[in-house]
Amino acid sequence: MRHLVLLPVAAGIFLIPTACTVAEAEKMGDPKFPLDYHPVLPQYGPNTGQIAAGRATGKALEQPIQFSHFVHASELGIDCQYCHSEARRSIHSGVPPMQACMGCHQYVKLESPEVQKIHDHWCGQPKCTVRKDEFGQPIREANAKPIPWQKVHDLPDYVHFNHSRHIAGGLNCTECHGQVQLQGQYRLEPIPGDAEGRKYRVVDEVMIREATLQMGWCLDCHRNHPSIDKNYGEAADLRRAELKDCWTCHK
Numbered sequence: 001m002r003h004l005v006l007l008p009v010a011a012g013i014f015l016i017p018t019a020c021t022v023a024e025a026e027k028m029g030d031p032k033f034p035l036d037y038h039p040v041l042p043q044y045g046p047n048t049g050q051i052a053a054g055r056a057t058g059k060a061l062e063q064p065i066q067f068s069h070f071v072h073a074s075e076l077g078i079d080c081q082y083c084h085s086e087a088r089r090s091i092h093s094g095v096p097p098m099q100a101c102m103g104c105h106q107y108v109k110l111e112s113p114e115v116q117k118i119h120d121h122w123c124g125q126p127k128c129t130v131r132k133d134e135f136g137q138p139i140r141e142a143n144a145k146p147i148p149w150q151k152v153h154d155l156p157d158y159v160h161f162n163h164s165r166h167i168a169g170g171l172n173c174t175e176c177h178g179q180v181q182l183q184g185q186y187r188l189e190p191i192p193g194d195a196e197g198r199k200y201r202v203v204d205e206v207m208i209r210e211a212t213l214q215m216g217w218c219l220d221c222h223r224n225h226p227s228i229d230k231n232y233g234e235a236a237d238l239r240r241a242e243l244k245d246c247w248t249c250h251k
């Protein structure tokens, strides 16, 4: 939605019948074509130019639950696609459904106020106790409310992006999203009012977006990625030409 105003500009360009190449776009030298260099493998860490979602507006993005990729993907070693199972199948990889969380958190760390929040969404009311059916499975109440995760990545609607094509080509999540498994470092805080003095995790840094998601970022990789030679052999140049054609990303 961000660039809706520019849609007529883009549409105008696409009406030109000849294939529009990157070289032509570069020649135009128009600031509307951000072809600046973006590293294919962004580095994680302070002062590496990473963009925190929301930071551009000076406001840190607040997530509804203190979820940590570091805990789940590094400490527990859960596979990215266990939670983001749509990535290899569809355009969107999507945030995980509550069911994925409840699979573990119907049993795990029940004393944590943050895990209680998952249960509250599952029941659709605060301070609830999850009911179980005769097989011991948690009953999803009729007024369950999906967890309102804030979007970290969001391309303008006029850009066509497809996760499954990239995953099928053999790309790793980290090539575009950076070291997600290191994000969500936490500190331990005492659980308020807990008689046993137990602690829970407070996430110090929410999930951040590492890539610019600008056109130049996509194009740099489409020009250089080694998988293209590997997957297409003699047809690699043809494939590269296809991958920089305007129509590939703007239908």
Ligand code: HEC
Pocket (backbone or CB within 6 Å): 080, 081, 084, 087, 088, 091, 092, 093, 094, 095, 153, 154, 155, 156, 161, 163, 166, 167, 171, 172, 173, 174, 175, 176, 177, 213
């Ligand atoms: C080629 C680069 C690339 C690779 C590889 C990639 N992603 Fe993404 N991902 C993106 C882009 C670009 C977006 C933004 C899409 C949008 O806004 O439409 C995105 C969005 C997402 C989102 C937000 C929800 C959505 O689908 O829009 C999740 C979750 C996600 N990616 C997870 C993953 C996981 C997990 C993997 C590995 C299995 C992965 N991505 C691999 C580029 C990539």
Ligand code: HEC
Pocket (backbone or CB within 6 Å): 065, 066, 067, 068, 071, 072, 076, 078, 083, 096, 100, 101, 102, 103, 104, 105, 108, 109, 112, 113, 114, 115, 118, 199, 200, 201
């Ligand atoms: C495969 C099992 C598994 C899945 C799936 C899972 N978690 Fe966890 N989660 C854990 C374990 C284990 C811990 C660490 C528990 C401990 O320290 O005792 C944890 C910790 C947490 C914590 C920190 C609790 C605290 O206070 O220290 C939160 C919050 C959390 N998970 C949220 C989620 C959410 C949200 C989802 C779904 C997107 C999810 N988890 C999916 C196993 C899982």
Ligand code: HEC
Pocket (backbone or CB within 6 Å): 063, 067, 069, 072, 073, 078, 079, 080, 081, 082, 083, 084, 095, 096, 149, 150, 151, 152, 153, 154, 173, 174, 177, 180, 181, 206, 207
């Ligand atoms: C236990 C479940 C779980 C695992 C495992 C997991 N994620 Fe996530 N992921 C989530 C949840 C929940 C969110 C939404 C909250 C947030 O943004 O922190 C999310 C958000 C994301 C997003 C941003 C989505 C957006 O809004 O644009 C990306 C990208 C992503 N994950 C990639 C990965 C990658 C890469 C891995 C493997 C290293 C991974 N995830 C492993 C649960 C998980």
Ligand code: HEC
Pocket (backbone or CB within 6 Å): 040, 155, 159, 160, 161, 162, 165, 166, 168, 169, 170, 171, 175, 176, 213, 214, 217, 218, 219, 221, 222, 225, 227, 228, 231, 243, 248, 249
């Ligand atoms: C890290 C490298 C990398 C980045 C970054 C990247 N791509 Fe790709 N993309 C590829 C590769 C490699 C392929 C070819 C996969 C194959 O065919 O094996 C591809 C394929 C595609 C395709 C499928 C074309 C088709 O017709 O089959 C689309 C669409 C696409 N990319 C859009 C984008 C967009 C939009 C962005 C930026 C938001 C982007 N890509 C960023 C590497 C990347």
Ligand code: HEC
Pocket (backbone or CB within 6 Å): 003, 006, 009, 010, 013, 020, 021, 022, 025, 031, 032, 033, 034, 155, 156, 159, 213, 214, 215, 218, 219, 222, 243, 244, 245, 246, 247, 248, 249, 250
């Ligand atoms: C690999 C994918 C890809 C290809 C190929 C591609 N674009 Fe883009 N284009 C994008 C992305 C992603 C954006 C969004 C950039 C942003 O939000 O900064 C974009 C934005 C634009 C915009 C809006 C500019 C702005 O700043 O809002 C125009 C116009 C445009 N592209 C034209 C073209 C033309 C002409 C071509 C062919 C020379 C082309 N694109 C090829 C991915 C691509």
